[in-house]
Amino acid sequence: MGIIKKFLNDFKSSFYLGWKIESNWTDPLLFFIYSLAKPLSSAFILIFMYMIISQGQMNEMLPHLIIGNALHLYTANVLFGMAWTVIDDREFYETLKYIYISPVSMFQFLAGRGFAKYLITTISSFIIIIFGFIFLNVRFTPIASWYIYFPIFLFVGSISLFIIGYFFAGINFLISRQGSFLTQSAAGVFLLLTGAIFPIDTFPGFLGKVGIYIPQTIWIDGMRKILLGDGWNSFFINMSINRMLSMLIIENIIYFIIIFLFFNFSLKIARQRGLIDQRTMG
Amino acid sequence: MDDSISIKTENLGRIYKKEGGVLEALKNININVNRGEIFGLLGPNGAGKTTLIKILTTLLLPSSGKAYVLGYDVETETLKIREKINMVSGGEWAGYGILTVRENLWMFSQFYGIPTKKAKREIDKYLEIFGLEEDANTKISKLSTGMRQKMNIIRGILSNPEVLFLDEPTLGLDVQIARTVRSFIKVWMKEKEGRTILLTTHYLNEADELCNRIAIIDNGEIHALDTPQGLKKILKNKIMYSVELERESYLNLKELPYTTKFTVNPLKDGKIEVKFQIQDENKIVDIFNYLKNNGFNLVSFRKREPTLEDVFIEIVGKEFKEDE
Numbered sequence: 208m209g210i211i212k213k214f215l216n217d218f219k220s221s222f223y224l225g226w227k228i229e230s231n232w233t234d235p236l237l238f239f240i241y242s243l244a245k246p247l248s249s250a251f252i253l254i255f256m257y258m259i260i261s262q263g264q265m266n267e268m269l270p271h272l273i274i275g276n277a278l279h280l281y282t283a284n285v286l287f288g289m290a291w292t293v294i295d296d297r298e299f300y301e302t303l304k305y306i307y308i309s310p311v312s313m314f315q316f317l318a319g320r321g322f323a324k325y326l327i328t329t330i331s332s333f334i335i336i337i338f339g340f341i342f343l344n345v346r347f348t349p350i351a352s353w354y355i356y357f358p359i360f361l362f363v364g365s366i367s368l369f370i371i372g373y374f375f376a377g378i379n380f381l382i383s384r385q386g387s388f389l390t391q392s393a394a395g396v397f398l399l400l401t402g403a404i405f406p407i408d409t410f411p412g413f414l415g416k417v418g419i420y421i422p423q424t425i426w427i428d429g430m431r432k433i434l435l436g437d438g439w440n441s442f443f444i445n446m447s448i449n450r451m452l453s454m455l456i457i458e459n460i461i462y463f464i465i466i467f468l469f470f471n472f473s474l475k476i477a478r479q480r481g482l483i484d485q486r487t488m489g
Numbered sequence: 490m491d492d493s494i495s496i497k498t499e500n501l502g503r504i505y506k507k508e509g510g511v512l513e514a515l516k517n518i519n520i521n522v523n524r525g526e527i528f529g530l531l532g533p534n535g536a537g538k539t540t541l542i543k544i545l546t547t548l549l550l551p552s553s554g555k556a557y558v559l560g561y562d563v564e565t566e567t568l569k570i571r572e573k574i575n576m577v578s579g580g581e582w583a584g585y586g587i588l589t590v591r592e593n594l595w596m597f598s599q600f601y602g603i604p605t606k607k608a609k610r611e612i613d614k615y616l617e618i619f620g621l622e623e624d625a626n627t628k629i630s631k632l633s634t635g636m637r638q639k640m641n642i643i644r645g646i647l648s649n650p651e652v653l654f655l656d657e658p659t660l661g662l663d664v665q666i667a668r669t670v671r672s673f674i675k676v677w678m679k680e681k682e683g684r685t686i687l688l689t690t691h692y693l694n695e696a697d698e699l700c701n702r703i704a705i706i707d708n709g710e711i712h713a714l715d716t717p718q719g720l721k722k723i724l725k726n727k728i729m730y731s732v733e734l735e736r737e738s739y740l741n742l743k744e745l746p747y748t749t750k751f752t753v754n755p756l757k758d759g760k761i762e763v764k765f766q767i768q769d770e771n772k773i774v775d776i777f778n779y780l781k782n783n784g785f786n787l788v789s790f791r792k793r794e795p796t797l798e799d800v801f802i803e804i805v806g807k808e809f810k811e812d813e
C-alpha cells in the first residue's frame with residue numbers, strides 16, 4: 208500500500224472511532240440538541256459571571272468574551288482532548304496497547320481522533336459566534352478581505368491545536384492517571400494565558416507576555432481582529448493581521464519541530480519503561 | 490536468519506526499576522520458536538511470561554540481549570513486525586464500549602489495512618465460528634466476559650498474523666467456552682501453513698493439549714524446554730500414585746508417611762484427590778494400611794502416569810496455582 212493511501216486509511220479509521228465516541232452515545236436528535244445546548248449554556252454561565260465581575264461594563268467586553276469563549280472550546284476539546292485520548296484509551300478502554308502494536312502510527316491515530324473532536328467542536332464554536340452576532344448585539348465589523356483571512360487563520364490556528372495537542376499527549380504517555388491533574392491544570396492555565404476570557408495585558412508583568420508564546424493566544428486574538436475589526440485586541444492591538452499570521456506560522460513551525468521530536472522521544476521512553484499499557488492501580 | 494524460525498531470543502534480559510533496587514523479570518532468555526509451532530510458556534505468577542510477550546510484540550524494550558520476530562529486530566524493525574503479528578490477552582476489557590462488536594472488529598481490521606469488503610466477510614465468518622453472529626450489532630459494553638473474550642480473539646486473528654501471541658487466552662472462561670477457544674486455536678493453526686503461536690496459560694492441561702513444545706519459566710529463567718512428552722520423561726523414574734478420599738476424612742490428613750510431592754486437589758463431586766510420589770514401590774502397602782488403619786474413607790487408590798503438573802512441581806519446586 209502506498210504511503211499516502213496508508214496514511215489516509217489509518218486516519219480514516221481513527222477518525223471513525225473518534226466520531227463514534229463523540230457522537231454515538233445517544234440518538235442523532237439528542238446529540239444535535241446537546242451540541243447546541245452545551246456550548247450555549249456554558250457561554251451563558253461565563254457571560255453571567257463576567258457581568259457580575261465587570262458590573263455593567265459588559266457591553267464593552269462582550270464581543271471579546273464571545274469569540275474567546277467560542278474558540279477556547281477548541282483548546283479544551285481538541286488540544287487537551289487529544290491528550291486525554293492517551294489516558295482514556297490506555298486505562299479506560301484498554302485498547303492503547305493493541306493500537307500501539309498495530310502498524311498504525313500513534314501520530315496518525317491521534318490525528319484522526321483529534322479531527323473528530325475538531326469537527327464536533329466546530330459546530331459548537333460556530334453556534335456560539337453566530338448566536339453572539341444575532342442575539343447578543345455583537346457587531347460584525349470585520350477587517351477588509353476578512354473572507355480571505357478568516358479561512359486562512361482558521362486553518363493555521365487549527366494546525367497549532369494539533370501540534371500543541373501532541374505535546375500534552377506526549378506528556379500523558381509518560382504519566383499515570385494520577386499525574387493527569389497536570390494536563391487538567393494546564394487546560395486551566397491555557398484558559399487564562401491565551402486571553403480567552405481576560406485580555407492578556409490585564410495580567411501583571413511577565414504573565415501577560417507568556418501568552419504570546421502560545422499559538423492559541425495569537426489565534427484567538429487574530430480571529431477577534433478579523434471578525435470584529437481593529438481595536439479589540441490587547442497585546443496585538445497595533446499589529447497588522449499579516450504580522451499576526453506570520454507570528455502564528457513561525458510558532459507553528461518551531462513548535463512542530465520541537466514537539467515532533469519530543470513526542471517520539473516520549474513514546475520511546477514509554478516503551479522503555481513499560482508505560483504503554485500501564486494501569487493506574489486502585 | 491533461518492526462515493524456519495519465527496521467534497528467536499539471544500540472552501534476552503529485562504529489568505524493572507523498583508524502590509530500593511531492580512527486579513530482574515527476565516534473565517538471559519534463549520529460545521527458538523519454529524514456524525508452525527504452538528509454543529507454550531508455563532510458569533507461576535510473576536515468572537516473566539507477560540514481560541517476554543510484551544518485548545516480542547514491540548510493546549516493551551529489552552534491557553539487554555536481542556529478540557527477533559520473523560527475523561526482524563524487535564528494537565528497531567518494529568513496523569515490519571507489527572504488520573505480521575497480533576496479540577490477545579485474557580481477562581481484559583479491551584474495546585470501545587460505545588461501538589458494536591462488528592464496529593470494534595472492523596475498526597481494528599482497518600489499522601492493518603484490510604480492505605473493508607474483505608474485513609466484513611472475515612468478521613462475519615469468525616463471528617459465526619464463535620457463535621457471536623446474534624451479537625454482532627450489540628454494543629460491547631453489554632457483552633459477558635466470555636463473549637468479550639471471543640471478540641478479542643477474533644480481533645487478534647482478523648489481521649491474519651503470522652505470529653500470534655496469546656497471553657492466558659482462556660483466563661476466567663467457563664469450561665465450554667475455553668474448549669471452543671482451544672479447538673479453534675488448533676483449527677486455525679492447521680488452516681494455513683507456517684503460522685506460529687506463542688501461548689501462556691495457567692492451565693496445565695491446556696498447555697499439554699495445545700503445545701508442541703513448552704518452556705517452563707520461573708523467576709525470569711527458563712528451567713526446562715521440551716515437548717510435553719519429553720518433559721514428562723523427566724519423571725520416568727518416579728512412582729506416582731493418586732488416592733481419592735471422602736471430604737470429611739481428608740480434613741484429618743496431615744501427613745502421609747513415605748511420600749513426597751504431596752498435593753491435594755478437590756474434585757467436583759466433593760471428593761478429594763491426593764497425589765504423591767514414592768521412592769520405594771514396596772512401601773505402597775504401608776501407605777495403604779496407614780490410610781485404612783487411621784479411618785480414612787478410600788474411594789480409589791491407583792498408580793498414575795506423570796502429568797505436566799508433576800513436571801512443574803518437580804522443576805519449579807512449588808505447586809501450580811490455577812488462579813481464577
Ligand SMILES: Nc1ncnc2c1ncn2[C@@H]1O[C@H](COP(=O)(O)OP(=O)(O)OP(=O)(O)O)[C@@H](O)[C@H]1O
Pocket residue numbers: 480481505506512514532533534535536537538539540541
Ligand atoms: N511495569 C512493571 N514495573 C515493575 N515491575 C513489573 C512491571 N511489570 C511486571 N513487573 C514484575 O516483573 C515480574 C514478571 O512479571 P510478568 O507480568 O511478566 O509475570 P507473568 O509470568 O506474566 O505473571 P502472571 O502469571 O501473574 O501473569 C513480576 O515480578 C512483576 O511484578
Ligand SMILES: [Mg+2]
Pocket residue numbers: 538539540656
Ligand atoms: Mg502474565
